[in-house]
Amino acid sequence: MWRRVTSLSPVISTSKPTSLVQAPFGFKIWRSSFSTETPTVVKDGPTSFKERNLFITFVLGGPGSGKGTQCQKIVETFGFKHLSAGELLRREIESNSEQWSQMLNTIKEGRIVPSEVTVKLIQKEMESSDSNKFLIDGFPRTEENRIAFEQFTGLEPNVVLFFDCPEEEMVKRVLNRNEGRVDDNIDTVKKRLKVFEILNLPVIDYYSKRGKLRKASIWKLNFLITHSSSLLFLVTYEINAVGTEDEIFEKVRPIFSACGMMSPYFTF
Ligand SMILES: Nc1ncnc2c1ncn2[C@@H]1O[C@H](COP(=O)(O)OP(=O)(O)O)[C@@H](O)[C@H]1O
Ligand SMILES: O=c1ccn([C@@H]2O[C@H](COP(=O)(O)OP(=O)(O)O)[C@@H](O)[C@H]2O)c(=O)[nH]1
Numbered sequence: 001m002w003r004r005v006t007s008l009s010p011v012i013s014t015s016k017p018t019s020l021v022q023a024p025f026g027f028k029i030w031r032s033s034f035s036t037e038t039p040t041v042v043k044d045g046p047t048s049f050k051e052r053n054l055f056i057t058f059v060l061g062g063p064g065s066g067k068g069t070q071c072q073k074i075v076e077t078f079g080f081k082h083l084s085a086g087e088l089l090r091r092e093i094e095s096n097s098e099q100w101s102q103m104l105n106t107i108k109e110g111r112i113v114p115s116e117v118t119v120k121l122i123q124k125e126m127e128s129s130d131s132n133k134f135l136i137d138g139f140p141r142t143e144e145n146r147i148a149f150e151q152f153t154g155l156e157p158n159v160v161l162f163f164d165c166p167e168e169e170m171v172k173r174v175l176n177r178n179e180g181r182v183d184d185n186i187d188t189v190k191k192r193l194k195v196f197e198i199l200n201l202p203v204i205d206y207y208s209k210r211g212k213l214r215k216a217s218i219w220k221l222n223f224l225i226t227h228s229s230s231l232l233f234l235v236t237y238e239i240n241a242v243g244t245e246d247e248i249f250e251k252v253r254p255i256f257s258a259c260g261m262m263s264p265y266f267t268f
């Protein structure tokens with residue numbers, strides 16, 4: 001299991017938040033209301049995905065760890081298509097989709113929207129994009145999310161970035177974010193940190209065991225091994241997210257420069 005840079009901060013209770021795990025969001029009731037919209041499960045994913053030689057990066061980390069900020073920089077430098085799962089859900093709420101009030105409540109509570117909703121939104125964006133390299137930001141947030149994505153798309157990530165940030169720093173950043181988000185308040189962020197620890201850290205743990213784990217800070221030592229393996233196996237990069245935005249990007253940059261140097265398929 002991953003350990004964060006700091007132990008639990010005073011803002012987070014150390015007692016077991018069982019309610020968040022056991023009954024995350026009236027899941028069964030909500031799930032049934034989506035049953036007719038569930039994306040088709042194709043054994044090996046949509047043919048178009050198989051033929052497209054996609055390069056998938058999952059960008060993970062707690063609330064405020066800097067996922068979106070670093071994704072922007074990766075897009076500017078390496079030209080990925082950025083898909084923020086949270087942003088897709090917020091767009092869906094704004095478009096007054098049928099389930100907008102359930103989604104809004106879930107986000108306000110810091111809980112996780114049912115997998116089929118999020119996977120469907122991500123899959124639709126991927127199908128309609130002509131890019132072959134995607135940054136999927138803030139997803140998968142649970143093991144269930146991860147399995148649903150694999151089943152519906154037939155895809156696995158090539159690279160997983162994990163921005164590891166102390167809780168105090170994440171809270172400070174979220175409370176200063178100033179984007180008018182309904183979940184950027186102290187009550188929601190406390191809940192989100194618990195959800196992150198209980199539901200999202202196991203996903204990061206899964207990927208670090210499933211593939212190879214590299215510390216971005218020592219990338220130079222692993223340069224050849226890292227970039228030759230990154231296109232063959234899944235590689236998880238743990239990045240210490242404390243520092244200026246530019247300092248952190250200097251840890252991220254070599255990961256994608258290296259992928260580009262080795263790959264005949266991708267122009268990074
Ligand atoms: N390295 C950093 N140092 C200080 N503030 C940062 C840093 N990276 C991002 N921020 C700010 O913190 C807030 C959260 O960043 P964001 O990229 O939205 O995180 P996430 O997508 O992980 O929630 C934003 O206001 C952003 O400008
Ligand atoms: O796959 C996802 C991504 C996001 N969310 C919801 O959307 C919120 C905001 O997610 P976002 O990634 O935008 O937040 P960030 O980590 O960037 O602050 C989360 O707390 C969840 O309630 C979700 O349910 N599933």
Ligand SMILES: [Mg+2]
Nearest residue numbers: 067068086138
């Ligand atoms: Mg974000």
